[in-house]
Amino acid sequence: MTEIGESTPPYLRIVAELRRRIASGELGPGDRLPSTRQLVRERGVAMATASRALTALRQENLIRAVPGVGMVVAGSEPATPGRGGRAEVRRGPLHAVTRDQLVPTAIGIADSEGLAGLSMRRIATELDVPTMSLYRQVHGKEHLLLLMADAAFAAYRLPSTLPPGWRPQLELLCRLQWSIYCRHPWLAQIVSLTRPLMVPHAVAHTECALRALAGCGLDRHTRLHLVVALANHVRGTAVNLQQGAEAEQDTGLTDDEWMVSQADALGRLLAAGEFPHLARLSRSAIDLSADSLFEFGLQRLLDGVAALVRA
Template sequence: MTEIDESTPPYLRIVGELRRRIAAGELGPGDRLPSTRQIVREWRVAMATASRALTALRQENLVRALPGVGMVVTGPEPPPAVRGARADARRGTARGVTRDQVVRTATEIADAEGLPALSMRRIATELDVPTMSLYRQVRGKEQLLLLMADAAFATHRLPRTFPPGWRDQLELLCRLQWSMYRRHSWLAQVVSLTRPLMAPHAVAHTEWALRALAGHGLDQHTQLHLAAALANHVRGTAVNLEREAEAEQDTGLTDDEWMVAQADVLTGLLAAGEFPHLARLARSPVDLNVDSLFEFGLQRLLDGVAELLSR
């Protein structure tokens, strides 16, 4: 058995402990494993770490997903009487599932593990109901994503009163969107500018931008393109957030820690003298991250709007 110590990644520690329980008979064939949420509470890890541990056990064929039940230890099916009792229990639970519960559970999965982990089966497993019961509340994944996005916009409501001046109004809007993407990094993959979300709370953001730009002598073409350019800057920068989170989860290193680990590689690249400008920057590093990119780009875009209005 592989030795587990403090240097072992958290998900492997969880895998090791659950593997031990299975080998010791504490968890027998057909027994349900702790859910991702139970693992999060017991081991105090992120949801993505819990999911990764269960995936690793599944790849070892030690466990399997049983629709409507969850992850169970691999083994013979339970007797028909037990299966019938479980089905009756699930039918009873399914009647109480609401659309809000489905959307909230889907959002929690996407927040913790990203959109690739989201499926109707996974949601049903988390809610402990049959997968098909979810289709009473949502038509499919496309509608589900729309509802999730609208719910995310709804929780980041625009204020009822407008600050004075177009610049403050647009800056407030962009910062609100940035905080929303920060909270729900998957959202940047769902939002589209050429096929905008037909969701009331998302449309309200576009209306806010157009209102801020109205009455300053700009034609409608320019107003709409400026509103889209600002939204695209926020969303385009936010696209990096999910990849950043995945990289940190996979490597166990933050961006700063990763850069420190790459110091020797960077030194080797710059030693030949082919990149003098980068070498000069390396001697007094600049703090470049997604937040600084958002801030710098936002101010330059607003400077550009000011230049247009001054004409």
């Protein structure tokens, strides 16, 4: 086995340490391994380095992916590295990957690790196929992201029957979008207002919102800006979901727990008297969350639409 020293690439050091823990029984079959984000935080390496280390262990058949859990120890006997310290990759029979397999796998990785953990190589490892075989189904990562977004919107279909009135219809549409973002926090990072997603199930939301305002007497320019402003509110608020999830995973603290941990720092900041209005607020008495910001902003925007309609 190749000796591990300071000159050894960081990912191989991680591989060696985890392999040792598995071989010694410290990590037994079914035990969960550190996630890529944990490795990034604990070892100070890049996300790609952490992902490469777990991929190497996966190729040695030491670990396996469990949906909704992450990487776990696959068995009690470690695979023996081949010559030169390279792992002997044992794959099952090669099989053609379908788009119906590729897209859900990519979505699962993005849901658990964010877009930073998503790569064609990682998807290929999950599916146990050569990386290049994926390009028979997609042109590249950008194409894959479009398919992922379309699938995410498709899973939350627009109702065939909408409530009467433009406001209930827009409320229903925005809350449906919010549900999609909550289920897939990475989605907000790839949605753009200036370069909208040209995928059927996302475009259908824009069409539905325009239809809701069609009989309100507003010109087309105003209707389009209102629809985009509403979509931007939902998406803009949802950007915080991924950031919050990553921060909670990195620190182990929820938003409320983090605020409690910052009580002393906030107290010192307010003690000088420079922020009297902020000092009067009681954090415990205020429901300030992504959900409350979404709902408050939605209602104020719809109030503005109502004023335009009345005018």
